Amino acid sequence: MVKLAEQYGLHRNTVEAHLRRAGVAKRPMVKMTPRLVERATELYIEEFWTTARIGKEIGVDASTVAKALKRAGVKMRPPVAEHGDSA
Structure with missing residues (x-):
């Protein structure tokens, strides 16, 4: 919407x-349950997934993932350039 x-x-x-x-x-609407936050944290920290990839995996927007990770005390990495951007 x-x-x-x-x-x-x-x-x-x-x-x-x-x-x-x-x-x-x-x-x-998918809620970021404690279990989903735990899974998102694992993917972000241990697998180095982006918040966008995690969001697609669990069915929420990347910003929702980022907010949940920040609330959980996860140290966020700097944003990376999207595919197709010239460096």
């Missing part, structure tokens, strides 16, 4: 209302 709102210049709540009226079902 956030991406649609940005694309069409609308507020996220407006997009949500349009989708609800059109009968579009929302995906269930």
